[in-house]
Amino acid sequence: MAGVSGGLLAAEVTRAGGLGFIAAGHFQDITKLEAQIKLYIEASGKPTDLAIGFIGFSSLATQSQWENYDYILRTYRPKAVQFFAPSIVTNDSGGPSNVELAHSYGSKVLAQVGTLKDAREAMRHGVDAIICQGREAGGHGLRREAGNSTLALASQAAQISESTPIVAAGGITKGKHIASALAVGCQAVSIGTRFWACEESIGDETLQKELIKENSCDDVVRTTAFDELNNEISSIKWPKPYDSSGVLRNKITDDWDERPSSDLQHAINHSDLLEQYKAERGQTTSTAIYAGEGVGEVHSIEGAYATLLRLEQETMQAIERLKSL
Ligand SMILES: Cc1cc2nc3c(=O)[nH]c(=O)nc-3n(C[C@H](O)[C@H](O)[C@H](O)COP(=O)(O)O)c2cc1C
Structure with a gap:
């Protein structure tokens, strides 16, 4: 989450057993990203679990950004990188794609998509997991007429995937939502809004x-x-x-x-x-306050570590409840 997921938020999610992503956003300033990576390493004690998300259209728009991307991969060896908008980026000067370059350094690649067509394309490029982002999601995504709902997309991506793990994103703020994603064949979920409402978020407090x-x-x-x-x-x-x-x-x-x-x-x-x-920018009446539809079940700002543990517990409870139906 650009402007929201810094090193501390990622560290707390990872410490609790998830995979916390630091947002590189448009990747305009490598020093800012490195500062967040350092915070993450200090706070998590898990440098090998580093994960970074990039916005596809703007992060690798110039040759120097490709060089910076290469530098980040070579220096920090992230466990995973994530790309969206678009999720596959080719290098105009003929070098490896974003996926190939990450793989050459041993990093896994998660591609966020909003359609089955894009999920197929990402699978063809050999990504390691597909994040199926539904229209319910907070933040940027496909226009509403171009996208799909989280469960329909994730379920159908799981049907066509032979071995690529499917991750559901959009509207997930409670364990019962996670259970439903698991029920349609997902291996994991990607959660934004619920962690935006956490103490470690670096977003604007107002x-x-x-x-x-x-x-x-x-x-x-x-x-x-x-x-x-x-x-x-x-x-x-x-x-x-x-x-x-x-x-x-x-x-x-x-x-x-x-x-x-x-x-x-x-x-x-x-x-x-x-x-x-x-x-009027910055005022709540005129600023984009990114939020997914699951925000209706977010009622407090808490630490990310406790939030993730609670989500895990709620998921187990939801699964148990379903068994008794
Ligand atoms: C504040 C905010 C910023 C986001 N920034 C990014 C981003 O930089 N890159 C990206 O791929 N997705 C971004 N997203 C979308 C998330 O990756 C994810 O798809 C979404 O948060 C899932 O829906 P949820 O918010 O309902 O959990 C952002 C979402 C939020 C809420």
Whole structure:
């Protein structure tokens, strides 16, 4: 989770028996990533379990980023790297792909996808696990018309996979959700929102507090509104079909989500909307507060270690309960 998963959050998840990912985000600043890696190593005591997530379209856009990626793999030998948007990235100058380079250093590769077609493609490239991200997910993902629900995608990916482990992502905040992912054939789950609401998260605290208000799945929407606005003011522009994110509803989504994109573009070009948006950035009414639909069952900000242990216990209880049906 870019801007949220730093070294401490990853360390606590890993210490509790999960695999905590440090987010490299757009991978613009290698020193920031290395600082988080060092925090992770100190806090976890498990350097060999290091895992790092990269955003595909922006992390390997230049030759120097490829060199930095190579440096990170060579120096820290992460156990796993994860890619999304897209999950397979080829090198324009003819070098190995993101997957091949990671494999050459002994790192496993997890590919996050939103369609079965992309899951098949990732399997063809020999990735080590597929994360099936559903529309319920918090943060960036496929536009709602292009994506699928978590369980349908994960279940069907599990059907077509011969040996690649399938990981479900999207809307999972309780053990009962994990049990349902396991029931459809997943080997693991990938959890964002529940850990964004943890003490070790490095996200903005004011935004984080919104996660534990009286929310339900009705308060979450997958929208392109924030990407359309942010793409106007940021040098990094999210491309279609990934220019959409699961967020808590607020003034921006109320004003723009259900209107055609041309209305928003018109307002951007012919009013002071962008200036107003920039001025209000950081406020809960106008900022993308990334959250998946499972946020309706997140009620407190706790330590990640205890959160993971509780999720594990809840999963076992859910499985036991099902046995008695
Ligand atoms: C705050 C936040 C930031 C995220 N950033 C990234 C990211 O940088 N790269 C990525 O592949 N996915 C990112 N995601 C999506 C997660 O990988 C995952 O698919 C999602 O959180 C799962 O849904 P959930 O939030 O309902 O658990 C982010 C999600 C959140 C909530």
